[in-house]
Amino acid sequence: MAARTETRVDTVTARLRLLVLQPTPFCNIDCSYCYLSNRRSTARMSLETLDLACQRVFESPFFDRQLQVAWHGGEPLVVPLAWYEDAIALMAQRCPPALQLTHRFQTNGLLLNEDWVRFFARTRAKVGLSIDGPADLHDAHRRTRRGRGTHESVMRAVRLLQDQGLPFHVITVLTECALDDPERLFDFYVQHGIREVGFNIEEIEGSNTASSLSGRGETKFRNFIERFFKLVWQAPGLLKVREFESVLAYLISDGPVSDEQNLPFAIVSISHDGAISTFSPELLGARHPRFGDFAFGNVRTHSLADIAHAARFQTIRGEIRRGVDACERSCRYFRWCGGGAPANKLFETGQFDATETMHCRLTRQAVLDEVIAGMETRLRSPEVQHAASIS
Amino acid sequence: MFNHRDRRPLGQGTAIASLVAVVACALASDAIARQPPAEPSAGEQTLAARVGAIAERIRSGEPALVRELPPEAKIAQWRN
Numbered sequence: 001m002a003a004r005t006e007t008r009v010d011t012v013t014a015r016l017r018l019l020v021l022q023p024t025p026f027c028n029i030d031c032s033y034c035y036l037s038n039r040r041s042t043a044r045m046s047l048e049t050l051d052l053a054c055q056r057v058f059e060s061p062f063f064d065r066q067l068q069v070a071w072h073g074g075e076p077l078v079v080p081l082a083w084y085e086d087a088i089a090l091m092a093q094r095c096p097p098a099l100q101l102t103h104r105f106q107t108n109g110l111l112l113n114e115d116w117v118r119f120f121a122r123t124r125a126k127v128g129l130s131i132d133g134p135a136d137l138h139d140a141h142r143r144t145r146r147g148r149g150t151h152e153s154v155m156r157a158v159r160l161l162q163d164q165g166l167p168f169h170v171i172t173v174l175t176e177c178a179l180d181d182p183e184r185l186f187d188f189y190v191q192h193g194i195r196e197v198g199f200n201i202e203e204i205e206g207s208n209t210a211s212s213l214s215g216r217g218e219t220k221f222r223n224f225i226e227r228f229f230k231l232v233w234q235a236p237g238l239l240k241v242r243e244f245e246s247v248l249a250y251l252i253s254d255g256p257v258s259d260e261q262n263l264p265f266a267i268v269s270i271s272h273d274g275a276i277s278t279f280s281p282e283l284l285g286a287r288h289p290r291f292g293d294f295a296f297g298n299v300r301t302h303s304l305a306d307i308a309h310a311a312r313f314q315t316i317r318g319e320i321r322r323g324v325d326a327c328e329r330s331c332r333y334f335r336w337c338g339g340g341a342p343a344n345k346l347f348e349t350g351q352f353d354a355t356e357t358m359h360c361r362l363t364r365q366a367v368l369d370e371v372i373a374g375m376e377t378r379l380r381s382p383e384v385q386h387a388a389s390i391s
Numbered sequence: 392m393f394n395h396r397d398r399r400p401l402g403q404g405t406a407i408a409s410l411v412a413v414v415a416c417a418l419a420s421d422a423i424a425r426q427p428p429a430e431p432s433a434g435e436q437t438l439a440a441r442v443g444a445i446a447e448r449i450r451s452g453e454p455a456l457v458r459e460l461p462p463e464a465k466i467a468q469w470r471n
Binding site: 239241253332372375379 | 407408409410411412413414415416418437438439441442444445446448449450456460
């Protein structure tokens with residue numbers, strides 16, 4: 001039976017934690033699993049639109065003392081560096097004194113050069129590179145539009161960041177072929193001095209309507225997580241894995257977990273043309289037969305408070321909340337999950353008020369199960385006694 | 392050449408701050424080694440009981456860990 005918690009979705013208590021800004025939908029590569037349907041569009045956000053976005057966000061009642069700003073495309077680095085110089089200066093000018101902004105860039109690394117690295121260092125931006133592992137795994141999916149692999153280019157970006165001493169993390173998208181040899185993937189990170197990694201999965205989302213992880217891929221995923229956790233545990237301090245860090249933190253902490261994707265205005269996404277969305281960032285630019293798009297307004301015409309009262313927003317918010325409530329009633333993992341990701345519920349089942357998805361079976365249930373089982377094994381095992389000696 | 396028995400990266404031997412690493416090392420310490428072992432019949436327990444047993448074991452050995460957890464630990468993060 002699921003533990004009852006006080007998790008509730010409420011715009012009054014929502015706090016804006018993440019602002020996702022889309023400087024352009026364009027991407028200079030064409031990954032096989034990409035969910036963005038408009039990634040060939042070269043449209044760009046104007047500074048005027050950004051200025052309006054800042055006004056809408058900073059005048060809203062939702063922001064707190066800290067705000068993460070994720071520059072998320074498309075590929076953010078296809079927009080010239082000079083634009084970001086102006087954009088970040090503008091945001092600093094508009095930002096209330098009590099609010100601390102942290103900028104984040106997730107890039108495929110192809111356009112990274114020393115000028116970008118100096119910019120990231122100067123603005124203290126957090127940088128993530130998208131790398132799927134060794135060349136054969138990476139180039140199987142992350143290719144240019146002419147079909148050429150991009151591994152060599154992204155590894156050049158790794159060396160550049162390391163040479164300049166700028167910390168970075170890696171996001172790896174796991175497809176079925178990546179699950180066979182976790183030891184090889186672990187060694188790849190360690191050998192190349194990659195210290196932090198987050199695992200995304202090949203999701204059924206947007207224009208990517210199938211995943212290699214469906215069906216038998218789910219069992220392989222569980223085995224992968226089990227073996228990868230063992231590798232990380234046996235060599236403490238060599239590699240930080242986002243999924244293991246967060247699950248262990250949930251296990252130790254007292255309170256129930258909420259998922260910011262289910263909380264209106266905890267995440268606000270603004271597209272290149274000023275369209276405003278919230279809940280899962282993947283909803284921005286997506287379309288659905290029942291809802292149309294998920295632009296609840298535009299910075300030119302709507303405040304965030306206006307959106308909160310709009311009928312379509314209320315409909316979607318209500319359906320998302322019913323989905324979270326259904327998860328709470330039916331799922332034994334709810335206490336450590338918070339109700340799943342609305343975008344994945346919609347794209348896998350056609351509705352927000354669904355419960356279990358492939359996405360939650362893999363990224364929530366399987367990871368939690370394997371970390372718990374791994375901890376139990378190691379709490380009983382003599383190997384615990386030796387773990388510290390190899391750190 | 393990478394040495395598979397020593398997984399340290401070439402030229403970069405420093406350990407990174409990681410909750411998993413902290414717990415792994417804490418569990419190896421004398422303080423936690425003296426704690427009673429986790430129940431072996433995990434399959435028969437509820438998930439909550441299993442988590443509770445693990446959390447209690449870690450908390451009793453390293454209470455500072457709970458105090459030092461950032462608030463982000465209690466909310467799932469968007470994964471990009």
